[in-house]
Amino acid sequence: MTLTKRIIPCLDVKEGRVVKGIQFVQLRDAGDPVELARFYDEQGADELVFLDISASVEGRKTMVEVVKAVASELAIPFTVGGGINSLEDMKRILRAGADKVSLNTAAVVNPALISVGAGYFGTQCIVVAIDAKYDEEMGTWRVYTHGGRTPTERKVIEWAKEAAQLGAGEILLTSMDSDGEKNGFDLQLTKAVSEAVTIPVIASGGAGNASHFEEAFVDGKADAALAASIFHYKETSVHEVKSYLLEKGVSVR
Amino acid sequence: MIGIVDYGMGNLFSVSKALERLNADYFISGDREELLSADALLLPGVGSFRDAMEVLQADTIKEFAATGKPLLGICLGMQLLFEDSDENGLTKGLGLLPGKVRRFPGTNAAGETYKVPHMGWNKLEFVNSSPLLKGLEEDYVYFVHSYYVSAENSEVLLAKADYHEEVSAVVGKDNIFGMQFHPEKSSKLGMSLLKNFLNLVEERKAVR
Numbered sequence: 001m002t003l004t005k006r007i008i009p010c011l012d013v014k015e016g017r018v019v020k021g022i023q024f025v026q027l028r029d030a031g032d033p034v035e036l037a038r039f040y041d042e043q044g045a046d047e048l049v050f051l052d053i054s055a056s057v058e059g060r061k062t063m064v065e066v067v068k069a070v071a072s073e074l075a076i077p078f079t080v081g082g083g084i085n086s087l088e089d090m091k092r093i094l095r096a097g098a099d100k101v102s103l104n105t106a107a108v109v110n111p112a113l114i115s116v117g118a119g120y121f122g123t124q125c126i127v128v129a130i131d132a133k134y135d136e137e138m139g140t141w142r143v144y145t146h147g148g149r150t151p152t153e154r155k156v157i158e159w160a161k162e163a164a165q166l167g168a169g170e171i172l173l174t175s176m177d178s179d180g181e182k183n184g185f186d187l188q189l190t191k192a193v194s195e196a197v198t199i200p201v202i203a204s205g206g207a208g209n210a211s212h213f214e215e216a217f218v219d220g221k222a223d224a225a226l227a228a229s230i231f232h233y234k235e236t237s238v239h240e241v242k243s244y245l246l247e248k249g250v251s252v253r
Numbered sequence: 254m255i256g257i258v259d260y261g262m263g264n265l266f267s268v269s270k271a272l273e274r275l276n277a278d279y280f281i282s283g284d285r286e287e288l289l290s291a292d293a294l295l296l297p298g299v300g301s302f303r304d305a306m307e308v309l310q311a312d313t314i315k316e317f318a319a320t321g322k323p324l325l326g327i328c329l330g331m332q333l334l335f336e337d338s339d340e341n342g343l344t345k346g347l348g349l350l351p352g353k354v355r356r357f358p359g360t361n362a363a364g365e366t367y368k369v370p371h372m373g374w375n376k377l378e379f380v381n382s383s384p385l386l387k388g389l390e391e392d393y394v395y396f397v398h399s400y401y402v403s404a405e406n407s408e409v410l411l412a413k414a415d416y417h418e419e420v421s422a423v424v425g426k427d428n429i430f431g432m433q434f435h436p437e438k439s440s441k442l443g444m445s446l447l448k449n450f451l452n453l454v455e456e457r458k459a460v461r
Binding site for chain 1: 267398
C-alpha cells in the first residue's frame, strides 16, 4: 500500500490574520493566511489546519472570508477549527470551502454534535480534536477542554473511541505534556489512541525536528503529524522533513 | 459551458473554484432544462450514497448521459455512476457504468485490520490510455472515502490506487467518467486531470 503519511502545518488565525511568530522574511505580508497557505503548499504540505483563535463575533465572521480566499487559491485540503459550536457554524465554514471542521470543546459538551455533523456532511468532514494530559490519579490520559484550561472527567482513549463511533472521521490528538517542549510527540499516547480506533489519528504537540516525525509514524503509529512553530520559525521545513522521512523509508508524497 | 449538478450535497465551492482557476465557464444548477443544455456535467458529492440517490434527479442525469455529452463524477459522484452500493443498505445507483460500490473490509487477507476511511495522498497507477490521462505522469492525489469500486476485472478502469484493495481511481467509458479522489484538492496532478477533462469537452463539442 502506498498511502502516504501526512505532514500538516497549523496556523493560528486571529481576526482574519495569522498570528504567533511567523518568520518568513520573503513574504510580502507574513500575516496573510492565503500567502502562508501558498507557501506551505509549495513546500509540499499535505494539508493545512487553521485554528481560529478570535475572541469576537466579528473575528469569526472574518474567518469565513479567510476560508473563501484560501479555497479560491489552493488545491490542497484544509481543516478549520476553533469556535465551532453548532451545525450552523459547520455549514458556514464548509460552505465557504473548507474540507473539514475540527470540533473540540463543543463535542465534549455535546457529543451528539459529532453525529449531527457527520450525518449532514459525511464523516470525512468531521475531525474531533482532543487535548490530552496524563493524569496520575486517573492512571491514564485525561481530556481537557477550553484550550486546555478545563479538566474533564473523560479518559482520552474512551473519548476517542466514542467520538469515532459517533461519526468522527479523524482524531486530532494534542499532547499537552509535550506541546511546546520540542522533545518529540507523545509516542505512548499517540500509539494508544491510534490502536484504539480505526480512523486516522493526527499526532500533535512536541515536534522539534525531522526525526520526531519518523517516531510519530513508526512508533506512535500516527497517520499524520501536525506542527506549528518549527515550521513557522523555519527551524526546519516541510520539504526537509519529507526528505528525511523518505531516507528512512517512510512513505511520503 | 460546464454544469455543476447541485442536489444539495457535496462541496460545490471547491469544485467551482477549481474550474475558475482553469478559466472554465460554469454554472451551478439543479434545474433539469439548464443541466441538459450544458456541454458537460460535473457531478460532485460528499455524504452518503443513499441520501444522494434520494435527492438526485437521476432521470435528468441519465437523460444527459444518453446525449453522449461528457459527464464526470467526483468522489461520491463517481460512485453514483455505478450499479449499486451497500452503504446504509443496498441502494441502486445510476447504472451508467458496470460495477458495484462496496465498503472497504477493514481487514486484509492476513487478518490484520487497517483504517477506514482511505484518507490521504495515494499514488495513481495508470492502467489504460485515455484522453483524461494524456500527457500526465503518475503522481499522488488526495482520497477520502470508505466505499470503493474494486479495480479487479473492471472493464472501465483507467487508473487505480492500492489501499489494501485495488481501488478504481479513474474510470471511463465513452462519455462517462469518474474520479474517486478529489482532483480539485490534489495539487498539480489533480488540476491537470481537470484540465484534460475540459480539453476533452472542447474537442467533443467541436466534433458535435
